[in-house]
Amino acid sequence: MIPPHPLVRALPLFLLAGLCLSSLDATAKYLVRDNSLFLVLWARYAGQMLIVTPFAWRRAGPGFWRTRRPGLQLLRSTFLLCATACFFGGLRYLPLAEGSAITFLAPVLVVVLSGPLLGERPTLPRWIAAIAGFVGVLILVRPGSAVFHPAALLLVLAALFNALFFITTRKLVEDGAHTTLFYSALVGTVALSLALPSQLNAGTPTLNHATAFVLLGLFAGLGHWFVIGAFQRVPAAMLSPFAYLQTIWATSYGYLLFGQLPDHWSALGMTVIVASGLLLALQERRSVRYPTQTAAL
Numbered sequence: 001m002i003p004p005h006p007l008v009r010a011l012p013l014f015l016l017a018g019l020c021l022s023s024l025d026a027t028a029k030y031l032v033r034d035n036s037l038f039l040v041l042w043a044r045y046a047g048q049m050l051i052v053t054p055f056a057w058r059r060a061g062p063g064f065w066r067t068r069r070p071g072l073q074l075l076r077s078t079f080l081l082c083a084t085a086c087f088f089g090g091l092r093y094l095p096l097a098e099g100s101a102i103t104f105l106a107p108v109l110v111v112v113l114s115g116p117l118l119g120e121r122p123t124l125p126r127w128i129a130a131i132a133g134f135v136g137v138l139i140l141v142r143p144g145s146a147v148f149h150p151a152a153l154l155l156v157l158a159a160l161f162n163a164l165f166f167i168t169t170r171k172l173v174e175d176g177a178h179t180t181l182f183y184s185a186l187v188g189t190v191a192l193s194l195a196l197p198s199q200l201n202a203g204t205p206t207l208n209h210a211t212a213f214v215l216l217g218l219f220a221g222l223g224h225w226f227v228i229g230a231f232q233r234v235p236a237a238m239l240s241p242f243a244y245l246q247t248i249w250a251t252s253y254g255y256l257l258f259g260q261l262p263d264h265w266s267a268l269g270m271t272v273i274v275a276s277g278l279l280l281a282l283q284e285r286r287s288v289r290y291p292t293q294t295a296a297l
Helices: 006-032 037-060 070-091 096-103 106-118 124-140 152-170 177-184 186-199 207-231 236-258 264-287
Strands: none
Touching: 006 037, 006 070, 006 096, 006 207, 006 236, 037 070, 037 177, 037 186, 037 207, 070 096, 070 152, 070 177, 070 186, 096 124, 096 152, 096 236, 096 264, 106 124, 106 152, 106 264, 124 264, 177 186, 177 207, 236 264
8 A cells, every 4th residue: 555645744844834824914014003012022922932832842742942043043033023022013004915025035135145055056947936936026015006115125034034034944953853943932931921020011812802812822833833843744845835825825825814805906916925035945855865854933
């Protein structure tokens, strides 16, 4: 009997991860309209840390936190915190679907930065995908569009920090996946928790908001848990094309929760960005013939 392809088990986990992370984004947009951005960030990172730490301990043992490159791990975690802060801040003013699409520029920016930071020489298809991605963003942020707003710069910054996060992840191949997973939320959790007492003067949240804060942490923790489970079964390059299905979830949440739908030109810009990312993902998939370290956590 032929054993099932590893993708059969990995893909459902990866799709669940995408659903959880899109739910995280939608919950964050709901909360930042009426709550401090600081509290939303803290709930997101605290929830992730509460879920992934026992998981990493169980899978890697009590030494799961030991790293050969602590400075780089902390820098990577800082990049993730900056990316999240910029993204959530931008979502306060911009539609969810278009905002999420702009952050998919991150793989494109990796192509641009891989030369000076990694010493790599991007191929012609990668440069074509990078240029197409930027064209897609220009279509999205055209004058008169829902994304023609100063907050769009926050989303571009979020994509840039995500790209730096991905690049530093590629430099951490000496550390185990569970160690890197733990450090992903460390800087955000510690830094925000230390400053939390000074932010607890905004009054008691409503029941709906309190429930949303709990869900925010739950979605963050489960999303990263599912991601690491999927990447343990197949190489990241095999799953990366499916990440762009999150645009469907983002568009659905934007319509159902906030009554927002992209217009025709915005839909075209989103399509161009997603297509450029898919081209990059398929190029990576062809170049990978063996399991690799997790690309992003």
